[in-house]
Amino acid sequence: MEAAYAVLSPPAIVPLIPLINALPRGDGVEVGCYWGHSSALLEAGPHQVFYVDSWQDTADLDKWRHRMPRPAWDRAVRKPSVEAARDFPDGVLAFVFLDAGHTFQETLADIRAWRPKVMAGGLLCGHDWDLFLAKDGPGPVGAAVTTYCRGLGAEWEVLPAVRPQLACWAIRV
Numbered sequence: 001m002e003a004a005y006a007v008l009s010p011p012a013i014v015p016l017i018p019l020i021n022a023l024p025r026g027d028g029v030e031v032g033c034y035w036g037h038s039s040a041l042l043e044a045g046p047h048q049v050f051y052v053d054s055w056q057d058t059a060d061l062d063k064w065r066h067r068m069p070r071p072a073w074d075r076a077v078r079k080p081s082v083e084a085a086r087d088f089p090d091g092v093l094a095f096v097f098l099d100a101g102h103t104f105q106e107t108l109a110d111i112r113a114w115r116p117k118v119m120a121g122g123l124l125c126g127h128d129w130d131l132f133l134a135k136d137g138p139g140p141v142g143a144a145v146t147t148y149c150r151g152l153g154a155e156w157e158v159l160p161a162v163r164p165q166l167a168c169w170a171i172r173v
């Protein structure tokens with residue numbers, strides 16, 4: 001599974017990068033950074049990005065640091081997702097990209113914690129719409145996104161992806 005993170009993640013976030021980079025310049029957050037493949041793509045964009053991950057194994061944080069430029073190290077937040085969300089005021093972030101826990105409950109908890117932090121006009125987005133290629137639905141991540149959005153009457157989009165299980169999703173705030 002760890003190798004799969006490293007190999008599959010970078011291409012899957014690529015369709016999101018133009019949407020994120022087109023947002024008004026501001027601060028953004030990636031939640032779930034692992035070895036920094038998607039972090040490196042976000043760091044190359046126009047926003048100042050904070051990088052949240054529990055990095056339970058310090059070797060993974062070391063690999064993330066190895067991939068990232070030194071100034072980004074000070075923007076690494078080594079905390080559980082929902083706890084880290086409390087460090088940010090409401091309505092201040094241009095985007096939040098979620099790629100941490102992938103169960104229904106973890107994804108819903110992350111959406112509920114981070115959605116209020118995004119400013120009007122910003123983007124709450126994530127990865128792995130149908131990670132397990134569910135036969136009778138979009139899988140746990142997609143189910144959490146649709147459950148959340150239907151409860152609010154909000155819309156979501158799923159971006160085209162070469163591997164549909166890894167597709168990115170986005171909610172315009």
Ligand SMILES: C[S@@+](CC[C@H](N)C(=O)[O-])C[C@H]1O[C@@H](n2cnc3c(N)ncnc32)[C@H](O)[C@@H]1O
Pocket residue numbers: 005006009010031032033034035036037038039052053054055056060079080081082099100101
């Ligand atoms: C799929 S990997 C992230 C891959 C990365 N975005 C990439 O493209 O290379 C998931 C990461 O989320 C982190 N994670 C999982 N649950 C978390 C939580 N509740 N809080 C913080 N980090 C978490 C794990 O430590 C792991 O590094």
